Amino acid sequence: MYKVGVIGLGNIASRYSKPEDPYPYCHVGGIRLCESTELIAVSDLSDERIKEFKQVWGPAFPKDSIRYYKTSSEMLEKEFFDIVAICVRGPYHYEVTMEVIKSGKTRFIFLEKPMGCSLREVDEMTQSAEAKGIPIIVDYSRHWAPHLLRLQELVKNGLVGQVQSVIGYCGGGVLSFAIHTTDLICQFAGYDPISVCGYVQGHGGIVAEKYENEPSIIGAIIKYSSGVTGYHVGQHGTMTGFSVDVLGSEGSLRAGMYIGTVVKNKQGQVIDNSTLGLPENASVFKVAYQQIADYLDGGPLPHCAKNDYMAVNEIGFAVIESSITGKTIDIPTQNRNRLIFANG
Ligand SMILES: NC(=O)c1ccc[n+]([C@@H]2O[C@H](COP(=O)([O-])OP(=O)(O)OC[C@H]3O[C@@H](n4cnc5c(N)ncnc54)[C@H](O)[C@@H]3O)[C@@H](O)[C@H]2O)c1
Numbered sequence: 001m002y003k004v005g006v007i008g009l010g011n012i013a014s015r016y017s018k019p020e021d022p023y024p025y026c027h028v029g030g031i032r033l034c035e036s037t038e039l040i041a042v043s044d045l046s047d048e049r050i051k052e053f054k055q056v057w058g059p060a061f062p063k064d065s066i067r068y069y070k071t072s073s074e075m076l077e078k079e080f081f082d083i084v085a086i087c088v089r090g091p092y093h094y095e096v097t098m099e100v101i102k103s104g105k106t107r108f109i110f111l112e113k114p115m116g117c118s119l120r121e122v123d124e125m126t127q128s129a130e131a132k133g134i135p136i137i138v139d140y141s142r143h144w145a146p147h148l149l150r151l152q153e154l155v156k157n158g159l160v161g162q163v164q165s166v167i168g169y170c171g172g173g174v175l176s177f178a179i180h181t182t183d184l185i186c187q188f189a190g191y192d193p194i195s196v197c198g199y200v201q202g203h204g205g206i207v208a209e210k211y212e213n214e215p216s217i218i219g220a221i222i223k224y225s226s227g228v229t230g231y232h233v234g235q236h237g238t239m240t241g242f243s244v245d246v247l248g249s250e251g252s253l254r255a256g257m258y259i260g261t262v263v264k265n266k267q268g269q270v271i272d273n274s275t276l277g278l279p280e281n282a283s284v285f286k287v288a289y290q291q292i293a294d295y296l297d298g299g300p301l302p303h304c305a306k307n308d309y310m311a312v313n314e315i316g317f318a319v320i321e322s323s324i325t326g327k328t329i330d331i332p333t334q335n336r337n338r339l340i341f342a343n344g
Pocket residue numbers: 007008009010011012013043044045046049070071072087088089090092096112113114139140141176343344
């Protein structure tokens with residue numbers, strides 16, 4: 001069993017779900033359901049959050065199996081982990097992640113999105129982790145929905161022929177929220193973006209010392225080296241967030257976290273979903289933790305590791321850079337210092 005520690009006991013760590021949920025949407029629920037991981041310690045600065053966690057989740061774990069700490073520093077001093085999940089807010093990701101890396105007390109980091117507030121932070125976390133041989137994956141959580149993983153594989157193997165365009169739908173903060181759909185577009189288009197033209201709204205003003213406000217996405221066009229074009233639609237009437245249309249030379253796929261899957265052939269006829277081999281539903285967190293455990297067992301890197309999260313972050317920051325400068329941004333983005341208050 002791989003030992004997991006969680007830093008920050010907020011919504012995504014444990015509060016979005018309860019132990020009885022069959023498909024918990026939170027780290028603790030996924031760690032508990034994954035057969036290869038065990039939760040050994042948690043930390044939160046807030047006594048209230050620790051108290052609530054003990055009440056809600058405590059009875060779901062073996063008695064006295066979890067150790068509680070107020071600060072991440074104290075927890076890292078006393079424990080050794082296979083996996084540390086970093087579930088504090090975006091502006092603290094850099095500081096806490098660097099602390100975890102420097103401590104050398106874990107073999108793997110599962111970091112919440114948004115990875116960092118600037119590309120410089122993303123670069124530094126990546127380089128420091130690499131120097132210590134600690135892989136990071138970033139939690140674009142819906143990526144691990146079992147049916148989306150299966151559809152990703154089918155599309156790669158030609159379900160809609162050669163992919164030509166991927167249209168993703170989701171508004172909201174470019175880095176804190178819409179970034180899930182940036183990842184979803186890449187999940188089907190590939191993780192090889194070369195340029196971005198983006199439009200945002202709500203940018204401007206200093207929100208906290210040093211930081212610029214995080215804008216919302218209006219839209220973006222992403223060019224990939226494969227020749228695929230990605231379109232991020234920020235405002236829409238009927239499509240739910242976290243959904244995509246994948247348009248290929250031989251057909252199309254409509255899929256997402258909260259909509260039914262529709263595959264059409266070149267003639268526009270709907271393909272019977274029972275032919276797709278779509279798997280049973282499962283907690284996306286359980287699936288992600290199982291991928292990490294498989295890696296620690298000697299398997300391949302999990303999804304949303306360096307190559308993937310770098311592409312997604314490059315696109316996210318380039319969308320903002322493009323809108324502010326009025327230019328198409330070639331990737332990698334030159335300006336790595338723009339510091340956005342990505343407080344999701
Ligand atoms: N993947 C998703 O779908 C999803 C959904 C919601 C939030 N998130 C992300 O998860 C992260 C946390 O968001 P949230 O809504 O759960 O936040 P939250 O405010 O509910 O919880 C954060 C917790 O971290 C604690 N904390 C801060 N610094 C700490 C430290 N150094 N050591 C220990 N505890 C510390 C705080 O006391 C707080 O309880 C954000 O990056 C957010 O974007 C992801």
